[in-house]
Amino acid sequence: MIIEVENLKKSYGSLVALEDLNLSVAEGEVFGLLGPNGSGKTTAINCILSLLDYDHGRIRIFGKDMAPDAYDLKQDIGVVMQNVAVFDELTVQENIDYFCGLYVPDKKRKKELVEEAILFTGLEDYRKFYPKKLSGGLLRRLNIACGIAHKPKLIFLDEPTVAVDPQSRNKILEGILELNRQGSTIIYTSHYMEEVETICSRIMILDKGKPIATGTKEELKNMIATGTKVTVEVPIFSDALLPKVRALPGVISADRQGTRLHLKSSKENGILERVITFLNDEGIAYSNIYAELPTLNDVFLEITGKELRD
Numbered sequence: 001m002i003i004e005v006e007n008l009k010k011s012y013g014s015l016v017a018l019e020d021l022n023l024s025v026a027e028g029e030v031f032g033l034l035g036p037n038g039s040g041k042t043t044a045i046n047c048i049l050s051l052l053d054y055d056h057g058r059i060r061i062f063g064k065d066m067a068p069d070a071y072d073l074k075q076d077i078g079v080v081m082q083n084v085a086v087f088d089e090l091t092v093q094e095n096i097d098y099f100c101g102l103y104v105p106d107k108k109r110k111k112e113l114v115e116e117a118i119l120f121t122g123l124e125d126y127r128k129f130y131p132k133k134l135s136g137g138l139l140r141r142l143n144i145a146c147g148i149a150h151k152p153k154l155i156f157l158d159e160p161t162v163a164v165d166p167q168s169r170n171k172i173l174e175g176i177l178e179l180n181r182q183g184s185t186i187i188y189t190s191h192y193m194e195e196v197e198t199i200c201s202r203i204m205i206l207d208k209g210k211p212i213a214t215g216t217k218e219e220l221k222n223m224i225a226t227g228t229k230v231t232v233e234v235p236i237f238s239d240a241l242l243p244k245v246r247a248l249p250g251v252i253s254a255d256r257q258g259t260r261l262h263l264k265s266s267k268e269n270g271i272l273e274r275v276i277t278f279l280n281d282e283g284i285a286y287s288n289i290y291a292e293l294p295t296l297n298d299v300f301l302e303i304t305g306k307e308l309r310d
């Protein structure tokens with residue numbers, strides 16, 4: 001295992017920010033920590049990296065106990081924190097060169113790695129720019145380039161796409177998958193479920209400092225009762241019919257929002273057919289029916305009773 005965390009607890013004074021955290025991450029995984037703001041993702045990462053003291057727990061990285069002075073382990077770890085941490089007085093290229101140089105003494109090798117990181121994050125047109133001249137998205141890409149240029153075996157990325165434009169976001173996500181293909185194990189935190197679904201091979205969902213479910217996205221979706229979700233456009237629909245819709249076999253819930261009827265079904269098949277038969281039998285005009293599989297938001301909603309979305 002690349003990371004093993006046993007029974008981790010961290011409090012800030014009387015606030016328990018993290019409790020009962022157990023996790024194992026194997027080599028080659030893109031492991032996602034998904035949770036709303038304040039659920040303990042950053043605290044978890046900072047504890048795992050020994051940047052924060054914790055109440056109790058055991059943390060091993062590459063099979064060895066992690067400690068603040070475990071420099072041999074830190075050598076193989078790259079960290080991209082939520083807050084951009086670069087030097088304003090250095091250019092893009094100089095910043096990457098500086099951070100890479102902390103790990104790679106050989107000048108020729110360092111030069112190659114800096115160049116790769118620039119290309120990899122799409123910063124080739126900005127290498128002489130100072131950070132203050134970069135947009136938010138480019139600044140985040142620079143932050144990532146500085147954290148990963150030395151090609152560490154293990155990379156932590158804490159919400160690297162918060163407040164970035166879609167182009168930079170895609171670049172960042174593609175880059176993370178490429179780093180993984182090149183051999184790095186990735187720990188990725190986010191409160192964007194779509195991102196986590198797209199790039200993570202395994203996901204832990206956190207809520208209020210506690211892990212509430214862990215698995216692949218398929219495993220997580222299989223944990224819940226909700227199967228297919230069906231939306232039907234119904235220009236004229238009386239709410240008096242909702243109890244009848246809810247009573248259809250396999251329907252877990254049904255609600256109308258404006259001209260849309262939203263149904264959640266259990267995992268058994270045939271829901272679309274039953275809904276269409278019902279609408280025809282009741283003489284209700286409808287259009288634009290579509291079905292979708294549950295999302296990680298549905299997993300979060302079913303377990304916690306609240307939406308994961310902001």
Ligand SMILES: Nc1ncnc2c1ncn2[C@@H]1O[C@H](COP(=O)(O)OP(=O)(O)OP(=O)(O)O)[C@@H](O)[C@H]1O
Pocket residue numbers: 012015017035036037038039040041042043044159191
């Ligand atoms: N230094 C601190 N002192 C006191 N409380 C803190 C401190 N850092 C975090 N917290 C609290 O601990 C809890 C977990 O915060 P944390 O930043 O780990 O969550 P998060 O999931 O990373 O959220 P975000 O996405 O907003 O960064 C929150 O209630 C937060 O207010």
